[in-house]
Amino acid sequence: MAEKSPATKLPNASRHELKIGPAAALARAALLLNCNAMPFYSRLGNIPAKRHIQFRRKDGALYSEEVFGTEGFVGPTSTLYHIHPPTQVSGWKTLYSCAAEFVETDTMRMRHLKSAAMPPRGDPITGRVVLFGNSDVEMAVCVPAEGMRYHYKNGVGDECIFIHHGNGTVWTSFGTLNFRAKDYILIPKGTTYRMAFDEPMDGDPPARFLVIESVNGSHIGPPKRYVSRTSSQFLEHAPYCERDLRLPQLPLTYDKKGSFEVRIKSRGMVHSYSYGYHPLDVVGWDGCYYPYIFNIDDFSPIVGKHHMPPPTHQTFDAHNFVICSFCPRPLDFHPQAVVVPYYHSNLDSDEVLYYVEGNYKARKGIEPASLTLHPQGIPHGPHPGTVEASLGATHTNELAVMCDTFRPLFPTRAALELDDAAYPKSWEGAAAPFAPVNGKAKAKSGGKAAKAAKPGRRAAVANGESDADTW
């Protein structure tokens, strides 16, 4: 018999009181844990005083305890208490293939995709279009056309969803997450959820997001070097900390009978399972494994006297790939600093950049929602003329998300349809990258060089802003 929750007064929800107070909830006592799935212990809702003891509903029946564990129960784990046994499903069937098909796997060239042209399609799950991937990670862009009429569970890996445009809600078995533009939503493997966007206000762009998904079984989380080995606390040098993370909140529990579909991604297919009760029937949980949100505007960029390398901007990682945030920030302050990235060969990585917003006029053809791929082994860097034009700039307003992988990335057929074939030639004409200024092949110092630059170039730093800083 289903529990009759006092929270049935709320529309579509049964809400349970949080056992711990707000202050204690914020404290989120830390565990001795050094993982990159989730850094600290948390809890929400009602849980018993000890693990694996009797915990009863108001009608006297036992709640169903589920240990939600990773890495053979030695990795990050949470313990959830369901109204119904989580094994009660009434049917299952295979719906469709979700296996990404890669093409041009023997071709190595720089690529530029203009994803702004992608038309809306599907819902926040079926509308995901995988563009790049390998055996470790897949990257997709989604412009959803409709809402989800079901719940979803990724049984393959973790999802890092970057919201480019839109606001909305993710209802999960760990509670509710309200999201907005520029949020990273981290949804660990196995989490049951449903995602919905609010109707856009007049003039707002349609909902759009990037998904970086682990397909090698590893978990996406803060880099280990950001957290203490002895307390799991974020360290002083980390560019963000616990206060920047938004954890699931109430409402948590939905006590409803009916027919509910849960789709599960696994084995290259999406499967449909039927539940006779609402799948988000958890009354409480605790542990170190749960979804959360981090907004890219809360990333505190670390700047230097000389140009800082991409790992400075690292935000998350998993096995064989990293995710970095390039945010608006002051630029390097040595008087003769070259404030744009040097040409570089990232010999062990393929690099994908997703351009969010900012001024890209010095990067030929790049626009918001562009994705570039720079394969390992090919040097890349500033476009012709942009080094000289950037001298004297004091800040950048570019915002971009980067995913570097340690194995080659391959495009899908959908990627080729968005491909800017001219991109690999966009460096042509860079025979003299540090072009002579006023006839002198001599490096000028900071602002002086900017003043000495040709009028067309001077405009790029007229307000102290560099427009070619993204790596």
Ligand SMILES: [Fe+2]
């Ligand atoms: Fe790069």
